[in-house]
Amino acid sequence: SYYIPPKFLDRLSVHITKNFLALPNVKVPLILGIHGRKGEGKTFMCELVFKRMGLGAVYMSAGELESPDAGDPARLIRLRYREAGEWSRTHGRMAVLMINDVDAGIGRVDASTQYTVNTQLVNATLMNIADNPTNVQLPGSYDAEPTQRIPIIVTGNDFATLYAPLIRDGRMEKFFWDPTRDDRLGIVAGIFEADGVPRSDVEALVDHFAEQATDFFGALRSRLYDEQVRTLIHQVGIDKISQEVVHSDGKPTEFQKPNFSLQHLIEIGTEMVQEQERIRELRLVSEYNE
Numbered sequence: 001s002y003y004i005p006p007k008f009l010d011r012l013s014v015h016i017t018k019n020f021l022a023l024p025n026v027k028v029p030l031i032l033g034i035h036g037r038k039g040e041g042k043t044f045m046c047e048l049v050f051k052r053m054g055l056g057a058v059y060m061s062a063g064e065l066e067s068p069d070a071g072d073p074a075r076l077i078r079l080r081y082r083e084a085g086e087w088s089r090t091h092g093r094m095a096v097l098m099i100n101d102v103d104a105g106i107g108r109v110d111a112s113t114q115y116t117v118n119t120q121l122v123n124a125t126l127m128n129i130a131d132n133p134t135n136v137q138l139p140g141s142y143d144a145e146p147t148q149r150i151p152i153i154v155t156g157n158d159f160a161t162l163y164a165p166l167i168r169d170g171r172m173e174k175f176f177w178d179p180t181r182d183d184r185l186g187i188v189a190g191i192f193e194a195d196g197v198p199r200s201d202v203e204a205l206v207d208h209f210a211e212q213a214t215d216f217f218g219a220l221r222s223r224l225y226d227e228q229v230r231t232l233i234h235q236v237g238i239d240k241i242s243q244e245v246v247h248s249d250g251k252p253t254e255f256q257k258p259n260f261s262l263q264h265l266i267e268i269g270t271e272m273v274q275e276q277e278r279i280r281e282l283r284l285v286s287e288y289n290e
């Protein structure tokens with residue numbers, strides 16, 4: 001099963017829970033901002049934690065923040081926030097509002113660019129909710145009942161691109177996610193658990209690809225299965241694979257396990273690294289030609 005590093009679980013569960021408790025004279029920021037390198041599992045592990053805690057999550061994507069055409073994003077945030085509150089009330093459980101890749105939606109490309117009108121509206125809305133979490137109204141209607149307070153979790157790459165007042169301490173608690181070797185060992189061991197890869201091989205693999213983010217190891221596992229599927233297609237023949245894989249009883253065919261030896265893992269991993277490098281070179285070439 002999947003492994004959640006203790007520190008990640010701790011930060012997330014404490015932030016969410018304290019937002020639902022009435023702590024005496026403690027000002028609790030509504031937003032938790034998890035930032036760090038792409039592909040390190042911020043989004044993935046948030047979902048694992050939500051499931052583990054049995055809480056309700058309402059999602060917003062960067063695309064929805066960005067596009068004024070997709071309906072008014074500022075209104076949508078308020079709507080989703082209230083939705084999460086409704087869920088919490090009807091289920092009698094905690095809920096969160098989750099916004100993935102915020103910096104992609106409302107960040108600046110560089111320090112000299114201006115924030116668009118839409119971005120400013122979204123920032124203002126988030127700040128407003130953080131400052132008045134129990135009074136979140138939809139434009140054009142007024143609800144005298146207080147709104148249920150709902151913690152907001154945002155993930156992103158580089159929070160330096162965000163509007164500074166939004167990430168102020170009173171509004172947002174920051175959590176920089178940079179997994180240690182131990183965290184990575186736990187996560188990668190979880191990824192290959194079902195395949196029976198021994199702990200010593202996991203260690204060697206993680207150390208061999210020390211520069212790679214967590215998603216590399218997930219992709220590596222899926223590559224190994226691709227290879228096996230390809231072999232099966234070649235053995236059976238592309239014209240026969242369709243009837244061969246689905247039996248008359250509708251059950252899928254038994255599948256041979258891929259080769260999970262350390263040597264093979266490193267071999268496929270090295271191919272993946274070479275592909276990454278090819279992309280980087282092509283990008284350099286196109287930058288050079290510009």
Ligand code: ADP
Pocket residue numbers: 002003004005037038039040041042043044045155187190191214215216218219
């Ligand atoms: P980020 O949000 O930091 O950019 P993601 O959450 O998208 O990264 O994670 C990328 C991929 O890494 C996931 O799709 C998953 O395959 C893998 N991954 C991350 N964390 C774990 C974990 N704890 N266990 C198993 N796989 C994980």
